[in-house]
Amino acid sequence: MIKLIRCPSCGEEIVLNDLYKGMEVQCKLCNCIMIYQDGKFLLLDTNEEFSIEELAQEEKGEEEELDEEFDEDYYFEEDEY
Ligand SMILES: [Zn+2]
Numbered sequence: 001m002i003k004l005i006r007c008p009s010c011g012e013e014i015v016l017n018d019l020y021k022g023m024e025v026q027c028k029l030c031n032c033i034m035i036y037q038d039g040k041f042l043l044l045d046t047n048e049e050f051s052i053e054e055l056a057q058e059e060k061g062e063e064e065e066l067d068e069e070f071d072e073d074y075y076f077e078e079d080e081y
Helices: 052-058 069-073 073-078
Strands: 001-004 015-017 024-026 033-037 040-043 047-050
Touching: 015 073, 024 073, 047 052
Parallel strands: none
Antiparallel strands: 001 015, 024 033, 033 040, 040 047
8 A cells, every 4th residue: 555645844745655553754855753643644743633635635636527528428328218
């Protein structure tokens, strides 16, 4: 299981090779340390908590909305009734 998150402090990408409760993650760029617990990362610098979804955000954004085109074929059959 490999996950990519962003450092909440500096925005640097951090690769997680593993994920378990109590795991310590250190950003190589700004050296801040986060502890993973209960689905969240606790940033030790500020005691702030970040959910993993929050940190896993990617900045590409535009590639996610392509799914809609696949539904079109179904409409043709229903016109016969
Ligand atoms: Zn950082």
